Amino acid sequence: MSFPSDFLWGAATASYQIEGEARGEGRGECIWTRFSHTPGKVANGDTGDVADDHYHRYPQDVALMKDVGLQAYRYSLSWPRVIPLGTGETNPLGLDFYDRLTDEIMKAGIQPWVTLYHWDLPQVLEDKGGWSNPDIVGWFSEYTELVTKRLGDRVKHWITLNEPWCSASLGYLYGVHAPGVQDPKRAFLAAHYLLLSHGEAMKIIRKNIPDAQAGITLNLTPQLPATAHPDDIRVAWRSDGFSNRWYLDPVFKGQYPPDIVEEVMSMGGLEGVDLTQVQEAAQPMDFLGINYYMRWIHKHVPGKPEESEFAFPSESTFTDMGWEVNGKAMADMIVRVQQEYNPKAIYVTENGAAYPEPETVTEPVLEDPERVAFLKEYLGAAEDSIQRGAKLKGYFLWSFLDNFEWAYGYTKRFGITHVDYTTQKRTPKRSALYYKDIIANNAL
Ligand code: IFM
Numbered sequence: 523m524s525f526p527s528d529f530l531w532g533a534a535t536a537s538y539q540i541e542g543e544a545r546g547e548g549r550g551e552c553i554w555t556r557f558s559h560t561p562g563k564v565a566n567g568d569t570g571d572v573a574d575d576h577y578h579r580y581p582q583d584v585a586l587m588k589d590v591g592l593q594a595y596r597y598s599l600s601w602p603r604v605i606p607l608g609t610g611e612t613n614p615l616g617l618d619f620y621d622r623l624t625d626e627i628m629k630a631g632i633q634p635w636v637t638l639y640h641w642d643l644p645q646v647l648e649d650k651g652g653w654s655n656p657d658i659v660g661w662f663s664e665y666t667e668l669v670t671k672r673l674g675d676r677v678k679h680w681i682t683l684n685e686p687w688c689s690a691s692l693g694y695l696y697g698v699h700a701p702g703v704q705d706p707k708r709a710f711l712a713a714h715y716l717l718l719s720h721g722e723a724m725k726i727i728r729k730n731i732p733d734a735q736a737g738i739t740l741n742l743t744p745q746l747p748a749t750a751h752p753d754d755i756r757v758a759w760r761s762d763g764f765s766n767r768w769y770l771d772p773v774f775k776g777q778y779p780p781d782i783v784e785e786v787m788s789m790g791g792l793e794g795v796d797l798t799q800v801q802e803a804a805q806p807m808d809f810l811g812i813n814y815y816m817r818w819i820h821k822h823v824p825g826k827p828e829e830s831e832f833a834f835p836s837e838s839t840f841t842d843m844g845w846e847v848n849g850k851a852m853a854d855m856i857v858r859v860q861q862e863y864n865p866k867a868i869y870v871t872e873n874g875a876a877y878p879e880p881e882t883v884t885e886p887v888l889e890d891p892e893r894v895a896f897l898k899e900y901l902g903a904a905e906d907s908i909q910r911g912a913k914l915k916g917y918f919l920w921s922f923l924d925n926f927e928w929a930y931g932y933t934k935r936f937g938i939t940h941v942d943y944t945t946q947k948r949t950p951k952r953s954a955l956y957y958k959d960i961i962a963n964n965a966l
Pocket of ligand 1: 539685927936
């Protein structure tokens with residue numbers, strides 16, 4: 523099974539999950555520093571203070587990427603590392619770090635793909651309301667101006683936001699991610715100002731880097747009915763509205779999905795907000811990034827119109843996150859997005875799996891047969907989506923390194939490279955060698 527000759531093979535990480543040096547080198551406090559240092563919020567009390575110590579070890583990590591043959595590397599910039607207080611004074615040490623990292627990546631012959639925001643909001647901005655404060659559109663624009671001017675001579679691929687559903691819903695509705703707020707009104711405001719910030723950032727990228735390719739990354743999750751029962755179909759479509767269409771419709775059509783808006787307004791969400799503002803989110807994009815991890819299958823709960831239970835087939839298998847392994851559902855989602863929204867190009871900007879693995883490895887290669895099988899299934903699905911007409915142009919595996927998995931701390935390992943958090947030793951997993959072969963052959 524081979525891929526188009528220009529198919530791009532990459533891997534992804536994010537600043538707070540790997541960099542470490544979270545409290546030094548002039549970096550400002552971010553919401554994840556505050557959240558992870560709050561007892562009870564993260565498994566084992568883990569924090570990103572040290573993480574993979576990538577801030578100091580990046581030359582070694584980039585050399586490992588080169589060994590695997592990565593053609594592109596998606597990393598994120600830490601806003602509080604470059605503007606410690608969110609706005610105003612910049613941190614030269616932070617800007618120098620991203621210069622050095624970008625140069626190292628390019629020296630290795632790897633294309634740099636930068637995400638502007640992968641969840642490490644400066645804490646001082648959260649203290650002023652964070653993503654639910656309309657002023658954040660201006661704050662984010664200031665940050666975008668700074669980093670696009672600084673790196674735009676070298677970085678030509680930009681992603682504005684990573685998974686705004688997670689920032690808004692996990693951060694402000696369920697409270698399981700930083701800043702740990704549980705307030706539906708703030709969650710809908712956060713989603714709104716994330717979308718507007720994306721729109722402004724797109725304009726700034728275009729202005730400062732005319733030859734840039736830019737887009738947004740959404741985590742898209744098929745929400746499927748368990749049966750043809752109208753109530754199963756209804757609850758599944760409602761979930762699709764909240765998790766997928768709430769972001770797809772604004773960035774492609776400049777409006778919220780009408781069925782969901784009605785429900786949100788009736789709950790008092792977005793009260794007093796001019797909803798037509800969301801037209802600004804629909805800036806022309808060169809690509810859509812899709813982060814794909816799982817599907818949900820909904821069975822309605824009699825008498826509770828808004829609730830559903832998850833109903834997976836008995837033969838389903840699951841990763842260490844409890845996420846079902848089902849490559850076909852990813853292909854279906856990519857094809858659906860192509861057909862319904864017609865993006866110019868699609869990249870899978872994250873896909874991968876966590877499986878239980880030891881803290882310490884003594885062998886030269888750690889065997890991870892489940893991840894190898896996972897990759898085989900999902901890359902087969904990626905190829906299938908191309909056959910079915912999707913303009914899928916590349917795939918970024920999540921993740922290059924084991925890392926800080928948010929509220930799960932270091933208990934979940936997604937890497938194709940094992941990290942021993944005591945010694946910081948890196949060990950390739952079999953999946954890294956498997957991926958290397960696929961890249962070298964441009965085929966499964
Ligand atoms: O680790 C995360 C990443 O930061 C965002 N997408 C999902 C990954 C796995 O949970």
